[in-house]
Amino acid sequence: MTRNINVKDLIENTQLSVFFGEDYLDRKITTSDISRPGLELTGYFNYYPAKRIQLLGITETSFAKGMDSDELTRVMHEMCQPETPAFVISTQLEPPEELIEAAKENQIPILGSKLTTSRILSNMTNYLEANLAERLSIHGVLVDVYGIGVIITGDSGIGKSETALELVKRGHRLIADDRVEVFQQNEQRLIGQAPEILKHLLEIRGIGIIDVMNLFGAGSVRSHSKVDLIVHLEDWKPDAPYDRLGSDSETVKFFDVEVKKLNIPVKPGRNLAIIIEAAAMNTRSKSMGYDATKVFDQNLDKLIKKHSSKPDDKNNN
Structure with a gap:
């Protein structure tokens, strides 16, 4: 499952303004990769990533100013492909006239930003990666507990939402109830959030749906969180071999x-x-290098060695 993102969404979330093309902001963005067209300005288009947003900074605009107008016009028309979402000009720079004419002809918006090239590149990449990433929908409840993102799973009626409500009352924060959207932010980090329709809402059997932010305040909810731990609730089975040492x-x-x-x-x-x-x-403690299970094992080993090293009383007699 992936989201649909267009140029208008990008503008509203990354401090961009519209230089040209107010009527073309519905153009779809399909990749989080951003292109800085340096080689393209020299006429090299063998591997032109046309589906990417094209970002021009001080280097690109300065190079363009030194180009012959006819050659620059040809290059800009080559860059304005049907699948190109938008051009972005950083640092409050003026786009080349040749780009404006080519963009008008191909109905591609030109956006501007007062931010530096590296800053607006970072902002756009972070937003697009988070919103274009593939998502999984998990049946469960996501709660921020002491800064640790915990997804509570289990069969329907086991008490997931009631447990989340108790955690909220104890000062922790709800992210999502019933459905959790999970996506990978980088190689080691998962992010979870609620579907738009379920934000801040919690379903309690016998009461119905409650608005957690309205009842407990803005500090009781978060829009998203890391996913650090899965806690699966299951009915107690007397003969089940539950882990007692954490090993x-x-x-x-x-x-x-x-x-x-x-x-x-x-x-x-x-x-x-x-x-x-x-x-x-305990999860946080382990992430900081302390593992109580290992300490227990070490203490047990020391105790065994201590007793095994004692001489046998009978032999002494």
Whole structure:
């Protein structure tokens, strides 16, 4: 699942202004890659990435000023392909007249920015990567617990939303209930957020849908969060071999990123919110280099060595 992004969306989210082409802002953007057409200005179009936004900064516009007008006109018409979304001019620079004429003829908008080339390049790339990335829709609840993004999963009716409500009451923040959209931001980072229609909303059986931000304030919600941990709630089974030491390391792979998964048994009397808080703090502790399970194993090894090194009492007698 991917989103549809057009030039108007880009303008509204990356501090861009329209220099030309107000009527053409519905042009689709299909890639997050940005092109800086340096070789193209010299006439080299063998590998021209026409589907990318074309970004011109001080270097490109300065080079264009030194070009012959006829040659520059030819190059600009070659750059204005039907699939080209837009041209962006950084640093409040004026676009070349030849570009304006070619863009008008091909109905391609020209955008401007007061930001430097590197800054507007970063802004556009970050926005497009986040919004054009492939998405997975997961049935669960995403909560920010002590800065750790926890997705709570489990069968319908197991208590996911009720647990999230208790966590919100304890000062943590809701990101998404029922459906979580997950996408990969980079090689090691997953981001989760709510579908637009479900933002800030939580469904509690017997009550209905509640607006968490309206009831608990703006500090009780977030628009998105990292995904650091999966907590799967399941019915308690007396004979099930639950992990008691934390040595079993189960993970779930989303795209290219693996996320640790904990299976938490649910039965009357267990405070799930406190358990998830402890799981989140333990995850943070491990990320900072401290692993209680390893410490326990080390202490156990020391104790075994200590007792095995003692001389046998019978032999001493």
